[in-house]
Amino acid sequence: MDIDIGNALDAVAAPGVSRDYLDRLDERVADAHERIERGMADDEFGYAALNLPARVDTAAIRDAVAPLADAETVLTVGIGGSALGAATLTDALDTDGDAYYLDNVDPAQVSTLLDDLDLESTALNVVSRSGTTAETLANFLVVREAYEERGVDWTERTLVTTGESGNLRDLAAEHDLPVLPVPDGVPGRFSALSTVGLAPAAILGVDIEAAVDGARRERDALTGSLYETPAYAYGALTYALAARGANANVVMPYHESLETYAEWYAQLSAESLGKEGLGQTPVRALGATDQHSQLQLYRAGPNDKLVTFVHARDGPDVDIPETELAGLDYLAGASLGDLRDAEFEATEASLADVGLPNVRVEIERVDAASLGGLLYGMEAATVLAGELYGVETFTQPAVEWGKEVARDLLGGAEALDEKETLRVTRE
Numbered sequence: 001m002d003i004d005i006g007n008a009l010d011a012v013a014a015p016g017v018s019r020d021y022l023d024r025l026d027e028r029v030a031d032a033h034e035r036i037e038r039g040m041a042d043d044e045f046g047y048a049a050l051n052l053p054a055r056v057d058t059a060a061i062r063d064a065v066a067p068l069a070d071a072e073t074v075l076t077v078g079i080g081g082s083a084l085g086a087a088t089l090t091d092a093l094d095t096d097g098d099a100y101y102l103d104n105v106d107p108a109q110v111s112t113l114l115d116d117l118d119l120e121s122t123a124l125n126v127v128s129r130s131g132t133t134a135e136t137l138a139n140f141l142v143v144r145e146a147y148e149e150r151g152v153d154w155t156e157r158t159l160v161t162t163g164e165s166g167n168l169r170d171l172a173a174e175h176d177l178p179v180l181p182v183p184d185g186v187p188g189r190f191s192a193l194s195t196v197g198l199a200p201a202a203i204l205g206v207d208i209e210a211a212v213d214g215a216r217r218e219r220d221a222l223t224g225s226l227y228e229t230p231a232y233a234y235g236a237l238t239y240a241l242a243a244r245g246a247n248a249n250v251v252m253p254y255h256e257s258l259e260t261y262a263e264w265y266a267q268l269s270a271e272s273l274g275k276e277g278l279g280q281t282p283v284r285a286l287g288a289t290d291q292h293s294q295l296q297l298y299r300a301g302p303n304d305k306l307v308t309f310v311h312a313r314d315g316p317d318v319d320i321p322e323t324e325l326a327g328l329d330y331l332a333g334a335s336l337g338d339l340r341d342a343e344f345e346a347t348e349a350s351l352a353d354v355g356l357p358n359v360r361v362e363i364e365r366v367d368a369a370s371l372g373g374l375l376y377g378m379e380a381a382t383v384l385a386g387e388l389y390g391v392e393t394f395t396q397p398a399v400e401w402g403k404e405v406a407r408d409l410l411g412g413a414e415a416l417d418e419k420e421t422l423r424v425t426r427e
């Protein structure tokens with residue numbers, strides 16, 4: 001991945017960063033890089049995720065999914081990091097079949113999806129690092145019952161990806177299911193390039209080896225300077241801009257296929273860096289669509305955000321046919337890709353024009369190798385930002401509170417104080 005941070009310099013944007021500040025920050029990047037390399041060398045929790053390109057065993061993934069190779073559809077039951085990395089890959093890339101994700105507990109969605117699926121040809125991929133996540137286990141029980149009700153042997157269709165112990169591990173042992181380990185030391189939101197993210201893609205014929213190769217290239221590019229390392233340039237910049245008032249980071253890919261990428265990044269950034277009153281609120285947007293809904297605010301609203309464009313330099317294209325319609329001369333000889341790119345560059349310029357900081361993240365094309373590199377690069381960027389913020393990047397204590405209360409409520413406990421209400425109803 002490449003990055004252009006010119007439109008976030010203080011010569012263009014406010015908030016913006018000066019070249020002098022970046023030079024000083026680069027000294028801290030060098031220290032942070034040393035810390036990261038040390039963590040990787042010792043396989044410390046979290047830092048170990050950055051070793052995945054060298055450690056992930058794609059052959060073992062291929063072996064585990066082999067019994068499911070004839071599946072036309074893969075239904076993944078998982079949530080957060082156990083779904084978003086895989087979904088980013090299968091939503092972005094060409095696949096031999098359909099991928100669905102149950103990462104919510106919406107009864108309407110679950111029943112509609114199960115009604116529509118031919119379970120006979122559907123592989124069930126159950127993923128939970130902890131093996132205890134309520135939403136995932138509840139959805140699994142519902143889906144398993146649907147298989148049973150339709151007379152399909154779920155044990156012949158199910159792959160489990162989980163940690164060393166827990167409910168799912170026991171279930172896999174009891175029913176002799178293929179099971180893939182979630183690697184040690186890899187938090188869920190950093191697991192896209194592990195068994196967790198790669199297995200569904202492998203079932204659907206994605207070149208997962210190419211994704212890992214792309215990630216490896218990004219890993220090999222990590223140096224102690226933000227001027228040489230696109231991932232670090234991004235991580236350092238998000239940190240610097242947040243400190244100057246860019247409280248949100250609008251992630252705006254200009255490819256429909258990368259819409260899920262923005263969701264993945266949102267979890268990565270929010271759970272890793274949203275601590276001690278710090279972090280940026282990730283906002284998901286999509287170009288060119290959201291030019292026609294959100295751009296008004298980005299250009300004319302408060303300068304309290306960074307916009308991150310994600311763009312692929314090359315890719316499939318479709319010519320726009322000649323037309324007799326009046327006023328469309330400017331489209332003559334153009335393609336949809338030309339139009340998309342012109343919209344992208346115009347939006348970028350329009351934000352620079354009003355001093356809203358924006359950066360351009362570019363990949364070669366939306367393929368497995370570039371996507372592997374992008375995911376790895378953003379993980380490294382996030383780890384670096386965590387070092388600069390001085391937060392505990394790899395924990396998410398604030399997520400736990402609500403989970404515990406929900407469990408207590410289901411168990412019948414009076415887990416919450418009486419809620420303050422001010423209800424407004426129609427007369």
Ligand SMILES: O=P(O)(O)OC[C@H]1O[C@H](O)[C@H](O)[C@@H](O)[C@@H]1O
Pocket residue numbers: 079080081082127128129130131132133136188189271396399
């Ligand atoms: O993989 P699991 O253990 O089921 O966890 C799934 C998700 O749930 C939690 O709430 C965490 O906040 C996420 O970081 C995690 O990715």
